[in-house]
Amino acid sequence: MKRFILLAGICILSGLQANAQGWLEKMGKKVKEKTVENVEERIEQNTENAINKELDKAEKAVKQSDDRDNSDSSDANEGKASNGAKQTKLEGTSQYDFVPGNKILYFEDFSQDAIGDFPAQWTSNGSGEVKTVNIAPGRWLHLNGEDAVYCYMKEIEFPDNFIIEFDLIPDNQFDYGIELTLYQEDKSDPKELNDHLYPGIGGIQIVPKKDGWETKGYHTDKDWLTGNASRNPIIQEELNHVIVWIQKRRVRIYHQGAKVLDAPTNIYPETKFDRLRFSGWDRHSSPYVSNLKITTAASDTRSKLITEGKLVTYGITFDVNKADIKPESYGTLKSIADVLKENPDIKIKIEGHTDSDGDAAANLELSKLRADAVKKQLSTGFGIETARMQTAGAGENIPISPNDTPANKATNRRVEITKL
Structure with missing residues (x-):
């Protein structure tokens, strides 16, 4: 009887061992398959990510190229002024030849x-x-x-x-x-x-x-x-x-x-x-x-600045109560930059002026910020060295006309460029 029980136990253990080995082999096969599957998925995912990354680069390059192409007909790109205020970046083409006059x-x-x-x-x-x-x-x-x-x-x-x-x-x-x-x-x-x-x-x-x-x-x-x-x-x-x-x-x-x-x-x-x-x-x-x-219409920038030594311009315009230069100012800024490039020894003073509406101290500060904005645009947009330009603000303190009508106030809102 004992011998029978022992033999039965050995048979059971042998069966269990055989089942265990089969189960382990089966599990090993599944683990191997799963590992291969995970590796394949990872490779596929990494490949997809790499492709997407390259596509993003290509799309960005195309967009930058389009932006450069479109800049010929758009003057509304945004930049930052030196005073930290948001400012319109000025760009232009040979077709944009508009320059306002001085009266x-x-x-x-x-x-x-x-x-x-x-x-x-x-x-x-x-x-x-x-x-x-x-x-x-x-x-x-x-x-x-x-x-x-x-x-x-x-x-x-x-x-x-x-x-x-x-x-x-x-x-x-x-x-x-x-x-x-x-x-x-x-x-x-x-x-x-x-x-x-x-x-x-x-x-x-x-x-x-x-x-x-x-x-x-x-x-x-x-x-x-x-x-x-x-x-x-x-x-x-x-x-x-x-x-x-x-x-x-x-x-x-x-x-x-x-x-x-x-x-x-x-x-x-x-x-x-x-x-x-x-x-x-x-x-x-x-x-x-x-x-x-x-x-x-267009004043002779060269004559005013070189011969007379001073240019009073209404062609550089700003948003209300801000130092953001409007895009239509491009032609005037370009004409000033052209004179400075053709006469590299000339240095200038840029002075902002306002009308008398509002607080006098605020107008003075605004006129300074506007002069600084003009200097920054001449430097970053047209390549004029900053060392050649000084800035100042006069606020409402040096009017050309009485501040009594819209036309006279418009006359007082100006930028003056003086040869040093």
């Missing part, structure tokens, strides 16, 4: 008009009122009348060569929604409110549209002289800064950092402008306009 002929920002009123120096055959908007500072004339015209009531002595700028915020219905007309008044029939389709004895109509630009030069009993372009059209419900350069018969329009239209014979030669108006014939949109400025 302000007219300026209107409706700051002297009460909110809700129609502006005192304008008239209309429709409705309109001064308002504020939520996407931009200042006061704006809301052109909300149907088939209405909006005429500035005083004559303006336009030279043959001048620049007119204005800010425009179109509503979401804006298509072919507004016209700026510069014209010569008919002295035999003078009108503060000229509601003719083509007022005066001759003029030019500039029509910004959501799909491009259109110009019409006209004169009594003559055919239109037209111009059309599609580049950089007006953007609905955003602030658009429009620049129109008139040089005798030639009309150039700039928008979003680029020249969008250049029509060399767009105006009849006998036309002498002395009036301006906005109109909205057969339109159903209600755009806003403000910051309307007329200056003499």
